[in-house]
Amino acid sequence: MRHLALAALVSFALASALVAGCTDENGPSSGASGSGPSGSGSQAVSCSLTPTDEVRSSLGLPTLGDPTERAKVVDTVTVCDYADGANPTAVIVRYEVDVDADGWAATKKNFVDNGQAITPVPMLGDEAFYSQIGAMTKTTTLVAKKGSRNVTIVSIVELPKIEDLARKTLLRL
Numbered sequence: 001m002r003h004l005a006l007a008a009l010v011s012f013a014l015a016s017a018l019v020a021g022c023t024d025e026n027g028p029s030s031g032a033s034g035s036g037p038s039g040s041g042s043q044a045v046s047c048s049l050t051p052t053d054e055v056r057s058s059l060g061l062p063t064l065g066d067p068t069e070r071a072k073v074v075d076t077v078t079v080c081d082y083a084d085g086a087n088p089t090a091v092i093v094r095y096e097v098d099v100d101a102d103g104w105a106a107t108k109k110n111f112v113d114n115g116q117a118i119t120p121v122p123m124l125g126d127e128a129f130y131s132q133i134g135a136m137t138k139t140t141t142l143v144a145k146k147g148s149r150n151v152t153i154v155s156i157v158e159l160p161k162i163e164d165l166a167r168k169t170l171l172r173l
Contacts (some may be wrong), residue, residue: 045078045095045097045149045173046069046078047067047069047080047093049095049169049172049173050067050080050093050151050165050168050169050172052064052067052082054165054168055067055082055093055165058161058164058165058168059091059155059157059161059162059165060157060161061082061084061090061091061157063084063085064082064083064084064090064091065082065083065084066082067080067081067082067093068080068081068082068083076096076097076098076099077094077095077096078094078095078096079092079093079094079095080092080093080094080095089154090155090156091153091154091155092153092154092155093151093152093153093169094150094151094152094153094154095149095150095151095152095173096149096150096151096152097148097149098149099145099148099149099150100148104127104145104150107143107150108129108143111129111131111141116131116141117131118130118131119131121142121144121163124144124163124166124167124170125144125145125146125166125170126145126146126147127144127145128142128143128144128145129142129143130142130159130162132159134156137156138156139154139155139156140154140155140156140157140158140159140162141153141154142154142159142162142163142166144166144170146170146173147173149173151166151169151170151173153165153166
């Protein structure tokens with residue numbers, strides 16, 4: 001139980017860092033510039049893109065609750081927390097819209113700069129990678145890109161299960 005609490009704390013800290021990494025004192029960072037040319041702004045992205053039943057079945061977490069959407073820090077980012085019992089962030093799904101090549105590169109660089117190795121995930125979206133942290137309980141973060149949109153999934157379940165959820169989510173982006 002202690003390992004689950006630690007993993008929840010690490011997951012929350014990582015997801016918070018991902019959200020914080022999208023802004024600076026001047027607003028959104030490169031790659032996060034508001035509505036795209038086709039009107040694909042963040043208004044079209046919500047937690048409903050990853051339904052609770054799908055998250056439960058893909059990740060094997062039958063007691064997962066409905067998502068809570070965090071307050072937006074920037075218009076281009078939506079973060080959804082799925083609680084499981086006492087763990088308010090058992091699963092974190094983060095969407096980012098209007099991401100250009102520089103924004104994607106910055107996302108990858110943020111992981112490396114924080115000492116987290118990234119590993120490519122072939123044949124997932126336009127490009128994808130994952131990172132794992134933790135010794136006893138590994139927290140996996142998978143980031144996948146489709147066009148100008150990213151989805152990030154953070155959880156302590158096995159990578160293949162997170163990949164499955166990412167594939168299903170990418171179909172809706």
